[in-house]
Amino acid sequence: MTILINSVIILSLLLGTFFIVMTAVGLVRFPDAYTRAHAASKSATLGVLFILIGVFIYFWQIEGTYNSRIILGIVFIFITGPIGGHIMARAAYFSGVKPTERTVRDDLKEEYERKKRSL
């Protein structure tokens, strides 16, 4: 049983580390602000979730202390990580940051122009 719990903890920590390193690769290689916000919000949230789940299982099964603070942190990060990415990308669009020139269609642009003319 201990071997099974240890392997679950190790797998969870390795998956979390993998997703966070992939976030760093995305921050370097993606061309504009929107794709970078995409990479940072989604995969960093998933990586931190895996790491906190591993820490929670460690303290629960091996140390024997049940920490509700980690569960609260998991729920809070799971709610607020994508919200932060969305609001940041929205602010970037409305403050005039251009997307990359390889963009093929921009659906928000017509709507934004129409709203601005009607105001």
Add this chain to the structure above:
Amino acid sequence: MIKGILTIALIFFTITVVICLYRVIKGPTLPDRVVALDMIGVNMLSMIAIISLLQNTTAYLEVILILGILSFIGTIAFSKYIERGVIIERKSNR
């Protein structure tokens, strides 16, 4: 076994923080920098989780929750500043 994996994870997190600092310094627009700073906050949170595993203590677990809340508030405040120019608006129609 698990101690070696934790050390390797800490090394990878340090590399990630350095890459995010590169994006903070070089990033061409302000939203890039804010996204990278948010990413650094999330990274520090998981580093603290792993350090609390390494030192075998549960005294750091409030720090995880508070760092999450602070990085979310910072991102929201910065995005309101970028979008509207003010963070806390005054009341209109007075």
